[in-house]
Amino acid sequence: MERTVSELQQKAMELRRCALWMIYAAQSGHPGGSLSAADIVAALYFRELRLRPEEPQWPERDRFVLSKGHVCPIQYAALLLRGFLSPEEKGTLRKKGSRLQGHPDMKRTPGIDISTGSLGQGVSCAVGMALGLRRQGSRVRVFCLAGDGECNEGQVWEAVETAVKYRLSNFILFVDQNGLQNDGPCEEIMPPQSLAEKFRSFGCRTYEIDGHAMEEILAVLDAAQDSDVPVAVVAHTVKGKGVSFMEHAVKWHGTAPNEEEFRLAMTELERGAVR
Amino acid sequence: MRSLRDAYGDALLELGEEFPKVWVVDVDVGRSCKTGAFQEAWPERYVNVGIAEQNAAGLAAGLAAVGITPFVTTYAAFGSMRMCEQIRQSICYPRLNVKIMCSHGGLTPANDGATHQCVEDLGIMRTLPGMTVVAPGDYFAAKKLVRAAAVYEGPVYMRFTRDPIPFVYDSGETFTIGKGKVLREGDQAAIIAAGDVLSQAKAAAEALAAKGVRICLVDMHTIKPLDTALLEQIMSVCGNIVTVEDHNIINGLGSAVAEQAAEHGGCRVRRIGVQDRFGESGPYPALLEDNGITVDHIIESVEALLRR
Numbered sequence: 001m002e003r004t005v006s007e008l009q010q011k012a013m014e015l016r017r018c019a020l021w022m023i024y025a026a027q028s029g030h031p032g033g034s035l036s037a038a039d040i041v042a043a044l045y046f047r048e049l050r051l052r053p054e055e056p057q058w059p060e061r062d063r064f065v066l067s068k069g070h071v072c073p074i075q076y077a078a079l080l081l082r083g084f085l086s087p088e089e090k091g092t093l094r095k096k097g098s099r100l101q102g103h104p105d106m107k108r109t110p111g112i113d114i115s116t117g118s119l120g121q122g123v124s125c126a127v128g129m130a131l132g133l134r135r136q137g138s139r140v141r142v143f144c145l146a147g148d149g150e151c152n153e154g155q156v157w158e159a160v161e162t163a164v165k166y167r168l169s170n171f172i173l174f175v176d177q178n179g180l181q182n183d184g185p186c187e188e189i190m191p192p193q194s195l196a197e198k199f200r201s202f203g204c205r206t207y208e209i210d211g212h213a214m215e216e217i218l219a220v221l222d223a224a225q226d227s228d229v230p231v232a233v234v235a236h237t238v239k240g241k242g243v244s245f246m247e248h249a250v251k252w253h254g255t256a257p258n259e260e261e262f263r264l265a266m267t268e269l270e271r272g273a274v275r
Numbered sequence: 276m277r278s279l280r281d282a283y284g285d286a287l288l289e290l291g292e293e294f295p296k297v298w299v300v301d302v303d304v305g306r307s308c309k310t311g312a313f314q315e316a317w318p319e320r321y322v323n324v325g326i327a328e329q330n331a332a333g334l335a336a337g338l339a340a341v342g343i344t345p346f347v348t349t350y351a352a353f354g355s356m357r358m359c360e361q362i363r364q365s366i367c368y369p370r371l372n373v374k375i376m377c378s379h380g381g382l383t384p385a386n387d388g389a390t391h392q393c394v395e396d397l398g399i400m401r402t403l404p405g406m407t408v409v410a411p412g413d414y415f416a417a418k419k420l421v422r423a424a425a426v427y428e429g430p431v432y433m434r435f436t437r438d439p440i441p442f443v444y445d446s447g448e449t450f451t452i453g454k455g456k457v458l459r460e461g462d463q464a465a466i467i468a469a470g471d472v473l474s475q476a477k478a479a480a481e482a483l484a485a486k487g488v489r490i491c492l493v494d495m496h497t498i499k500p501l502d503t504a505l506l507e508q509i510m511s512v513c514g515n516i517v518t519v520e521d522h523n524i525i526n527g528l529g530s531a532v533a534e535q536a537a538e539h540g541g542c543r544v545r546r547i548g549v550q551d552r553f554g555e556s557g558p559y560p561a562l563l564e565d566n567g568i569t570v571d572h573i574i575e576s577v578e579a580l581l582r583r
Contacts, residue, residue, distance in 0.1 A: 105369070106340070106369050107369055107370065114336065114337065114340050114365075115368055115369040117364065118360060118364040120329075120333075121336075121364055121365045122333075123333070124330045124332070124333025124334045124336070124337065124361070124365070125336045125337035125340065125365055127330075128333065128334035128335060128336060128337020128340070129338070129340055130337075131338065132337065132341040132343045133341050135320075136343075138341075154329075155329045155330055155333065155361075158324070158329065158330035159330050159333065159334070161325075162325075162327070162330060162334060
């Protein structure tokens with residue numbers, strides 16, 4: 001799908017509004033990380049991923065694994081806008097009987113390739129998919145989005161070294177490095193040192209980008225095409241990006257806005273859309 | 276006498292030929308778990324992730340999500356505990372077709388001691404929604420049940436022994452996951468066994484029969500889903516049941532049978548198994564004896580029930 005940078009930026013803002021709307025309606029969910037991941041998710045769903053919304057199980061589709069599963073509102077927003085889900089489902093996030101569970105559920109939700117939520121595990125699943133597809137002769141690619149707090153999990157690194165061992169160039173890992181985790185700044189909870197250096201030393205082709213600069217996201221997706229090893233993209237982002245009072249604030253990791261906060265946030269996100 | 280891990284290796288080699296979607300995921304214990312022949316025959320369907328069990332389980336989920344049937348191979352202690360949460364979240368919850376195949380179950384890695392023995396696995400695994408839990412009783416049962424697992428849709432945990440154990444069956448015997456096997460009919464008491472101690476249960480049943488006891492013997496190789504129809508049938512004729520397993524008496528076969536007996540009512544159950552304690556290094560028969568998992572104790576337990 002060819003789209004201009006500015007169209008993709010608009011999509012990212014649309015995703016942010018949709019995700020925040022869902023979290024507000026549910027009065028539960030994780031706005032901070034949903035907002036920080038929005039630009040990467042927009043680039044993937046509105047340009048990069050080969051998908052067929054009318055055929056969610058299309059075997060030749062690119063796979064997307066949201067390993068930081070708690071920010072699924074941003075993925076659900078993309079699935080809504082791409083037509084995997086019907087518009088009336090927007091209000092069902094975290095509701096009893098809903099297809100939109102609190103964390104992604106591959107058995108319930110069209111467009112979800114694997115169930116995630118317990119941190120670290122999605123990265124292994126994505127590597128397994130990439131290995132299975134590659135060895136079965138497929139050219140399908142597997143994109144994975146993990147969090148920086150999530151990189152505390154040793155399993156992330158077990159998975160990455162496996163991807164490198166098997167030279168899975170069809171595995172592209174984005175880390176949404178927004179600098180905050182549940183209990184506070186990553187630097188305080190478990191200092192990450194340089195994530196990029198870690199991925200490089202593991203043997204990944206590694207990029208560091210501004211995760212809100214659409215041009216940089218697109219450039220890195222293009223550059224990843226000719227890699228012969230796994231690709232890691234450390235995307236520096238702002239938690240709560242686009243809503244002034246949510247930016248850089250630990251409080252908004254897993255708190256839903258009240259009515260006043262929601263109205264204010266939506267106004268800011270509308271304004272941001274026409275920047 | 277042959278070990279169940281040998282049965283696993285031999286079965287894998289046959290499955291490899293027949294089922295092109297069967298893969299093996301190893302965690303650096305492939306040599307101990309007998310996956311070598313499979314690896315040699317089908318290197319493109321073999322993965323070794325090193326000593327990283329959690330990653331192995333997650334990777335297997337990913338393989339299953341793209342249509343492969345992975346057989347994750349490790350020791351029971353690590354397959355049921357180190358990768359437990361990955362099995363729950365990434366395999367059982369989405370009901371992916373992954374097989375967790377574990378050697379060194381129970382007290383059979385006898386010389387290795389408590390760290391490598393595993394008396395908790397059947398209980399832990401049977402608590403997971405959607406998991407199927409199987410403990411074959413001899414070499415031939417294990418071979419057949421490994422094959423059954425390959426065609427069974429959904430997650431399966433299967434336990435093998437490290438050390439050789441006696442044959443109970445011959446190569447022509449058939450097995451169905453979820454269906455217990457009645458090896459001897461009787462209406463006074465029933466011995467229900469699972470796993471590598473089936474041969475002790477069989478010897479005890481034979482001795483009791485020789486004394487004139489009308490004894491029923493069941494190989495309950497599938498702990499979950501439990502063959503409740505068969506148990507119902509047995510409980511309606513036998514009021515006395517002794518369970519035998521190389522597993523903690525808490526939450527294994529004995530618990531599963533006792534749960535149903537309590538709901539059925541009118542049955543007395545005695546559980547023979549590991550007495551809620553860790554093992555140690557030593558000869559396997561001595562470790563079993565420490566826990567009363569012996570032919571004599573099975574006989575005594577049945578006779579004690581009959582005297583009441």
